[in-house]
Amino acid sequence: MKKVININFQGRVIPIEESAYEELKNYTDSLRRYFAREEGRDEIINDIENRIAELFTERLKKNTEGCITDNDLNEIIASIGRPEDFDGEGEESATTGIKTGATAGSSQSSGTAEPRGSLYRSDNDKVLGGVCSGLASYLRIDPTIVRILFALITFGGFGSGVLLYIILWIVLPSKSLELQVRRRLYRNPDEKVIGGVCSGIASYFNIGVWIPRLIFTLPFFISILGNIFGNRWGVFHDGPDVIFGSFGGTLFVTYIILWMVVPFATTASEKLEMRGEKVDLESIKNTIQEELQGVKGRSEKWGEEFKERATQWGDEVKEGAKSFSAGAAPVARTAGNSFGHAIGVLFKAFFLFIAGVIVFAMFIALMAIIFSGIGIFPLKNFVLEGFWQNTMAWGTLILFLGVPIVASVIWLIRRISGVKSKNNYLGYIFGTLWIFGWVSVITLAGLISRQFKRTGNIKEEISITQPSNNKLLVDLGETYGRYYDMAWFDDDGGNDLPALSADEDSMLLNTVRIRIVKSKDSLYHTSLVKLSRGNTPLQAEQTASQINFPIKQNDSILYLPKGFGISKESKFRNQQVLVVIEVPVGKAIRIDHSIDWYAWFNINSSRRGLNIDIDDDYFNYNDYSWRNDIWYVMTDKGLERLDKKDRDSNDKDASGESNDWNKDENKSGGEYRYRKDGDTIDIKIDRKDTSVDIKLRTELLPKEGEDENKSDAIIAKKVKSSSYGKSLISVLDLLKVGS
Amino acid sequence: MNIENTQSQMRKGVLEFCILSIIKRAEAYPSDIIEEMKKANLHILEGTLYPLLTRLKNADFLTYRWVESTTGPPRKYFSLTDKGALFYKELESTWNELANAVQQITQNGHSITAEPLQNFNQ
Numbered sequence: 123m124k125k126v127i128n129i130n131f132q133g134r135v136i137p138i139e140e141s142a143y144e145e146l147k148n149y150t151d152s153l154r155r156y157f158a159r160e161e162g163r164d165e166i167i168n169d170i171e172n173r174i175a176e177l178f179t180e181r182l183k184k185n186t187e188g189c190i191t192d193n194d195l196n197e198i199i200a201s202i203g204r205p206e207d208f209d210g211e212g213e214e215s216a217t218t219g220i221k222t223g224a225t226a227g228s229s230q231s232s233g234t235a236e237p238r239g240s241l242y243r244s245d246n247d248k249v250l251g252g253v254c255s256g257l258a259s260y261l262r263i264d265p266t267i268v269r270i271l272f273a274l275i276t277f278g279g280f281g282s283g284v285l286l287y288i289i290l291w292i293v294l295p296s297k298s299l300e301l302q303v304r305r306r307l308y309r310n311p312d313e314k315v316i317g318g319v320c321s322g323i324a325s326y327f328n329i330g331v332w333i334p335r336l337i338f339t340l341p342f343f344i345s346i347l348g349n350i351f352g353n354r355w356g357v358f359h360d361g362p363d364v365i366f367g368s369f370g371g372t373l374f375v376t377y378i379i380l381w382m383v384v385p386f387a388t389t390a391s392e393k394l395e396m397r398g399e400k401v402d403l404e405s406i407k408n409t410i411q412e413e414l415q416g417v418k419g420r421s422e423k424w425g426e427e428f429k430e431r432a433t434q435w436g437d438e439v440k441e442g443a444k445s446f447s448a449g450a451a452p453v454a455r456t457a458g459n460s461f462g463h464a465i466g467v468l469f470k471a472f473f474l475f476i477a478g479v480i481v482f483a484m485f486i487a488l489m490a491i492i493f494s495g496i497g498i499f500p501l502k503n504f505v506l507e508g509f510w511q512n513t514m515a516w517g518t519l520i521l522f523l524g525v526p527i528v529a530s531v532i533w534l535i536r537r538i539s540g541v542k543s544k545n546n547y548l549g550y551i552f553g554t555l556w557i558f559g560w561v562s563v564i565t566l567a568g569l570i571s572r573q574f575k576r577t578g579n580i581k582e583e584i585s586i587t588q589p590s591n592n593k594l595l596v597d598l599g600e601t602y603g604r605y606y607d608m609a610w611f612d613d614d615g616g617n618d619l620p621a622l623s624a625d626e627d628s629m630l631l632n633t634v635r636i637r638i639v640k641s642k643d644s645l646y647h648t649s650l651v652k653l654s655r656g657n658t659p660l661q662a663e664q665t666a667s668q669i670n671f672p673i674k675q676n677d678s679i680l681y682l683p684k685g686f687g688i689s690k691e692s693k694f695r696n697q698q699v700l701v702v703i704e705v706p707v708g709k710a711i712r713i714d715h716s717i718d719w720y721a722w723f724n725i726n727s728s729r730r731g732l733n734i735d736i737d738d739d740y741f742n743y744n745d746y747s748w749r750n751d752i753w754y755v756m757t758d759k760g761l762e763r764l765d766k767k768d769r770d771s772n773d774k775d776a777s778g779e780s781n782d783w784n785k786d787e788n789k790s791g792g793e794y795r796y797r798k799d800g801d802t803i804d805i806k807i808d809r810k811d812t813s814v815d816i817k818l819r820t821e822l823l824p825k826e827g828e829d830e831n832k833s834d835a836i837i838a839k840k841v842k843s844s845s846y847g848k849s850l851i852s853v854l855d856l857l858k859v860g861s
Numbered sequence: 862m863n864i865e866n867t868q869s870q871m872r873k874g875v876l877e878f879c880i881l882s883i884i885k886r887a888e889a890y891p892s893d894i895i896e897e898m899k900k901a902n903l904h905i906l907e908g909t910l911y912p913l914l915t916r917l918k919n920a921d922f923l924t925y926r927w928v929e930s931t932t933g934p935p936r937k938y939f940s941l942t943d944k945g946a947l948f949y950k951e952l953e954s955t956w957n958e959l960a961n962a963v964q965q966i967t968q969n970g971h972s973i974t975a976e977p978l979q980n981f982n983q
Contacts, residue, residue: 134934160915162918166912173891176936202908
């Protein structure tokens with residue numbers, strides 16, 4: 123019993139016995155070699171292959187066995203003839219037959235005995251100038267390997283490969299060369315994921331296609347795993363450094379080079395070549411050793427040849443100039459084509475790179491969501507209420523987030539292992555499940571947003587004793603209750619999320635804000651506004667009333683708790699606490715920097731869904747006209763710094779701007795110094811030669827518009843009073859222009 | 862001196878002439894040409910014919926068109942170009958001269974004048 127395989131031959135699927143296929147391969151190879159120097163080689167071989175395909179189909183119709191057997195093939199080959207049968211015929215007729223004007227094939231076929239010792243540029247197999255192909259033919263190795271080496275030298279050797287190539291291109295004569303390698307490296311169009319590079323390599327080395335694929339993708343997987351577990355165990359990572367990581371990067375570049383350099387196996391014979399004879403290290407080594415032994419003798423010959431060539435070259439240049447215009451066009455075309463190819467590949471690679479990065483980023487983001495989702499999951503009891511919300515939450519987690527991950531993992535595995543699914547059931551199932559996931563997400567969002575629809579608040583007056591020294595310090599007190607650090611949120615040591623800690627039973631919130639207002643009477647007052655959200659205002663108020671925010675006082679120090687806890691029963695409904703401190707006029711207050719600890723965010727439920735507005739920047743908020751660790755005193759106009767001297771260094775946009783310049787005069791020496799805030803103007807007037815020396819030092823250069831004019835006016839006024847007014851004004855004008 | 866070699870050398874000289882002659886009569890598919898030549902007892906391998914046709918085509922003596930086939934891949938049908946017809950004419954006269962000369966020499970002066978190609982015109 124013989125193994126029957128299906129091959130794609132000239133666009134036809136042919137069932138053929140494996141041994142017959144081997145024979146066919148050898149036959150086409152032999153034809154290829156035979157016609158190697160023929161001008162229309164590809165066409166001839168294509169014609170013959172076409173004929174073979176036709177005979178195959180004829181035979182398959184009659185044949186009872188349903189496949190091409192050894193016998194069939196032998197008969198077909200006999201009718202077409204083996205190269206040894208028509209040896210000489212072709213060439214004879216080429217030279218003798220077409221006497222009149224048909225010089226096309228003859229000149230090439232006349233050089234029968236290939237002088238293998240010489241190095242040429244290949245005329246018939248080239249990407250740019252045929253240098254690589256010529257070298258390969260000289261060394262009897264696959265041109266592709268030489269091309270790859272050149273590409274690597276170019277990429278790695280700062281372009282020295284290009285220089286070498288150009289030199290060889292100029293120096294070497296062009297010649298039509300026969301390929302002497304049985305198996306060539308092609309990109310495989312039948313089994314490609316991106317460029318068919320991996321499957322081509324696999325056929326070249328006769329290994330499973332998954333091996334090169336795995337090698338190329340391994341760094342990506344390692345990195346993905348690294349990212350996941352890096353996150354999981356809190357190991358700090360620099361993000362996905364897959365592509366530019368040394369290992370992954372090299373492979374990435376290698377892939378691009380291969381993609382650019384290796385040709386696609388388009389015709390059947392190329393595909394056969396792709397799977398041709400076994401190429402192993404041993405045979406390559408042998409070839410090279412053989413070569414090296416011959417190098418000595420050849421090098422001398424080379425020297426002579428080179429001299430000869432150099433003299434020829436001079437003549438050629440003259441002639442070349444004439445024929446240049448004729449020759450340039452096709453050369454330019456081929457060069458253009460290959461450049462086009464290279465650019466196309468680069469463009470494709472760039473596109474795929476971008477797409478890959480996007481996909482990768484999405485994957486990582488998905489992972490992050492999943493893990494943070496799991497991280498948040500213990501908190502679900504604080505948010506979710508009732509059966510449906512819980513169900514939808516699970517639906518979201520498993521269907522909405524889990525399905526794409528499982529699907530993409532399956533897709534990746536299939537892609538790498540080369541399994542092609544015959545039906546799309548899996549796709550439909552995943553699609554449906556994902557739609558359910560979407561439904562869950564939307565329902566869940568709707569259900570939850572209902573709970574945040576209305577606001578409710580409760581105002582509480584806190585009685586405090588008046589501080590003895592008319593100064594009140596607001597500080598953070600001891601931790602309220604016990605709390606556990608939440609590793610999932612603690613990404614960089616900061617608290618970006620409001621939930622400080624949580625265990626199964628309670629969650630600590632720090633959504634607290636302080637507002638300082640003017641007291642109506644002469645006493646400090648403190649009140650709490652507890653806010654919450656709920657389905658109805660009543661519900662919201664009820665939730666708000668459950669907030670426990672005890673304030674302690676130690677004479678002039680007011681201790682606020684670090685946060686407030688909410689229990690599983692009271693649920694998380696965006697509870698907030700607003701601490702309103704009323705300061706009487708003329709009395710001072712200071713907020714400790716530890717108040718920074720508090721965060722603030724609003725969850726609004728609108729028609730568009732939930733809006734979360736996280737605002738933990740105190741200073742952008744209008745309510746906060748004060749800064750930490752600074753004593754303020756309440757005036758009729760509002761808060762003012764107690765210590766105004768601080769302002770120069772600390773507070774740049776102080777409201778009470780003084781227009782007065784501090785003036786130091788030394789009239790006898792003609793020296794004036796004006797100071798205002800950080801600006802200093804030194805004016806030195808020399809009475810003898812009426813020269814004026816002005817130095818302007820400023821820490822805060824006036825902005826365009828008002829300030830500038832204002833300060834100018836002041837200076838001008840001062841200047842006019844002096845006897846050197848005119849010159850000073852003109853100098854000041856100059857100064858103004860200069861600045 | 863190998864007899865077979867000499868025979869094949871002799872055959873080869875007229876191959877192109879014969880092929881062109883067949884194509885001249887009607888558009889032809891390579892296996893038709895083979896068949897026809899086989900009938901005339903002039904055996905030629907397809908492996909020889911295809912390169913020959915390609916060369917003639919590249920020399921602008923032949924042209925071809927693709928014809929869909931029910932049995933297999935599309936077929937190339939060859940026909941003679943004007944240049945090819947001229948070329949054929951030249952070959953024909955050369956052949957006639959040659960045949961005459963050969964006849965004269967081998968048949969002791971009895972020259973043949975008519976139908977030198979009767980073998981191929983069946």
